[in-house]
Amino acid sequence: MINRRQFLGYLTAAASSSVLIACGGGGDNESEALAPGAQSSAAKAKATVSASANGTTTPPAASIVDKSGNVWKTSSGFIYKNGTKDAGSYNVALLLWYGGSVYQKNTGGDFYRYTGSGWEYSLDPRMGGVSADGTTLPSSSYIIDKSNNVWTLSAGYIYRNSVKDPYSYNVSLLLWYGGLIYQSGTGGQFYVLTFNGNWLPCADPRIAAVATAGAFYGINGHHDYPFTPSQVVSALRGLGCNTYRVGCVNIPAMMNPVVALASAFQAAGMKLFTLVDYGLHDDRGMLYTSESAAYEASFAGAAAIATALAPYGVTMYECGNELTRDPAIILNSATAGNGRGDFNNANWPIMRGAMLGMIDGIKSVQPNAKCGINFCVADIAAADMLWDGMQPDGSGGYPKVRWDITTWHNYEAYGDIFNVGTDGAGPGFNLPVYCKARYGVPFMITEWNASPQQTETFRSTYVKQQLGEFYAARKTSAIESVMYYELTSGDQTYGIVTDSLVPIQPTYGTFKTFVAAHPDN
Structure with missing residues (x-):
């Protein structure tokens, strides 16, 4: 991380x-x-x-x-x-x-x-400047995007600044939505123009996608907290949360406490969201030598975790944690991740193998389990390449990673996820809308918080603002859960309670008040 x-x-x-x-x-x-x-x-x-x-x-x-x-x-x-x-x-x-x-x-x-x-x-x-969100051609005569490009449509062809798009034809609709350009042909298929300059198939981004109720408010935690499982359940209930994200690998020191948590959450009618925390390195910390080696190791570990947790009603898993930000994958950690060139082409297959291994391992035990893949900042190029079986060098035909939940991390430093910056810090775009249109699966923000050096007064204001944005989008962009990082961090950097389960104010009160006023239904 x-x-x-x-x-x-x-x-x-x-x-x-x-x-x-x-x-x-x-x-x-x-x-x-x-x-x-x-x-x-x-x-x-x-x-x-x-x-x-x-x-x-x-x-x-x-x-x-x-x-x-x-x-x-x-x-x-x-x-x-x-x-x-x-x-x-x-x-x-x-x-x-x-x-x-x-x-x-x-x-x-x-x-x-x-x-x-x-x-x-x-x-x-x-x-008139940048076009209003939702502007379409026809109806309007042109679209102006955030980079001051002027888009027009003539005889089924798209023109940007009077230059004909070489890949467009039979276009019946051009759409400006969520900070991006979409087109639809006479057959009704939509495409979105990516930051890599190519059109990728998607759904109409304007179609609302309603999230499933019951898991919206969540908290992150760890297997080695100084609390009993019943105390964790009580702490989440006190905040009004019903989803708890906790990570593990298949070793007794992690699995035993996570199984105990799963048992307690099942009895309480709450949801344990398990992070299967395998990655690109073996037990010695060495990078796997091949895609198949990463796949086999991750498959075995994930299958063992699913076998242990399935009896306790765990049905949702996140496969890997910030793997696109591993130093072996991201070429420069300062980049936003919206360009293919942000990622390491040689090591890409190892990450893909680890992700596929975790998904396949879980589904070998629980075929109906929901598996998520995690991304950060504006890593849509990484997500698109995995989804479409592409490499950072632009080559294709590789195994496709298909997930049931798109999961993302969105800390204050990364920017507003609904107007997140790109390489060069801008212009921004609505990332959940893009993911809704591209992948068509529920969206979860599995880690979010203000920066650690902020005051608690700032954090409280930030929590209220972010929860307001998240909640407003849950019935339009399929945002199924937002999981605050974290229950306790042992200090004042991230936690919402202390190691003694004492509320950290005013953030705790702000969070609890918002949840009480905005039910997850």
Whole structure:
């Protein structure tokens, strides 16, 4: 698992916009010669004219006056400000005064906004900015995404910034939803455009998916807590939670207390969600030598765990913990995971083998058990590759990992899961909606919390805000359970109670109050 303190600073890089000079932006140089007919003094111009009406263009107007009284004109494709030629401008077809800024449009149709010292690329501001969520073509004439790309649809083909998409045809609908572009063809199949630039099959993301009631509020714990199973049951009931996530491997020191917990939870009518904690390394800590070796070891361990827990009504398992973030898999832990190139191609089969082994091992004992695969941050590229049998190098035809539950970790440092950042920290997208459309299975957030160094007052506010978002999405994005990390951490970093089961306030009270006011039904 990534150290939470270290990860806090990983996703702070912001995408920067390029300031384009070639199409207009040499700055001001009052020593240059005046254009024919221009006023002889910038000061005189500012003193004698008022700002132009919003939306004024030249042509047809002879000039534009900005809010500082500067006079803007064009002549022979060049821009003049207060009679001084903009040294970097050329092929200018139009100037626009809009929303308090000056824009230029060149003969190629591109727009640039004046920043005060130069020109930066922009869209025509009259188009309205980023499209409203749910905008479709047809009905609208275009879609603007968060990266200022303009999408249009013509004769069944998709165009981005007037460039035809080479893989689109017979497209009847283009949709902007949850921060991503979706298309549907005349046959009704939907596809989503991924950050790797390819279209992947999915369902209509607008279709609501209702989560099964009864497991929404959960807490993480450990097999070696200083409590009895009955005390754990009581602690969860005190908070209003009915799901408890605990990890184990097939050794007596872990299995015996987990079996005792399973027995207590079965008697209480509550749910034990078991993390089968196998990974990429053998008992000596060495990386498995092959996909088959990882598969066989994980299969045996998972089958033994299912055999021990099945008699106590355990039916849900999570197969592996943050395996896509293992140093043998993620090339740079600062990356968000939405690109195939974020992951190690050579070691990918070992992780795939471990995941398949755990799933197959459990189902060899409990064919109807529900098995989840866990991801972090914005690891949708990892999820897609596993689901579709792909490698990070783009090759395909490998075994497909198919899970019954999509599970995710979403700590404060990772960002809002409903607008999670990508490599470069943005723009964000709605990750649960994407997973709902792509994989069509329930979604669980199996670890979440504020960063460990935050104050308890901050944590309390964060808990209320996050639970509100999670709860609102449970009937639209199939969010079946959210499991707070954790019951106790032995200190004040994550736990909601102390090792003596004393509530840590105000977080404990905030959590309990929210649950009481928002029933899981």
